[in-house]
Amino acid sequence: MIRGIRGATTVDVNEKHAIVEATTKLLKETINQNNVTPEMVASIHFTMTRDLDAVFPAEAVRLFNGWANVPLLCSSEIEVQGSLPFCIRILMSVNTTQAQDEVQHVYLEKAVTLRPDLAS
Incomplete structure (x- = not known):
């Protein structure tokens, strides 16, 4: 079954390093909390607010070993x-047996203010 895993974070500045670092942290937390492996991932969709344009957030995934074949999409x-x-x-579509x-x-x-009911 495919499940969607949502997540969000913020940065303080529109700089490549800050965006990649924040996205990396968000991805690692999402992967760890859900025991995700690259083979489980159907795709990852990233969005950023329009005040961020220094880098594609998907660039963070390219730094992960074994994740080169995961389809990635970025949009505003x-x-x-x-x-x-x-x-x-992020919206990560994952093949899993986990219940929703x-x-x-x-x-x-x-970003914890977006969904305080889901924030860990």
Whole structure:
């Protein structure tokens, strides 16, 4: 069964290093909390708010051994008045036997305000 694992984080500046570092941390937490291996992942969709454009967040995955064949897609988050700035989001589609309520969604930094009910 395919399950979606959501996650989000924020950065303080629109710089390549900050975006890659924050995305790496978010991915590692998501992978660890859900016991994900690259073979389980159907795809990962990344979005960033429009104030972030220094690098594609998918670049972080390219630093992971064994993840080269995972399909990745990046896009812009829609602009909503008053929404959280400098935000990176992921939707990881994973083949798993976990029940939907067992999936651990990961919200870090200021992104915990997006879904405090799911933040770990």
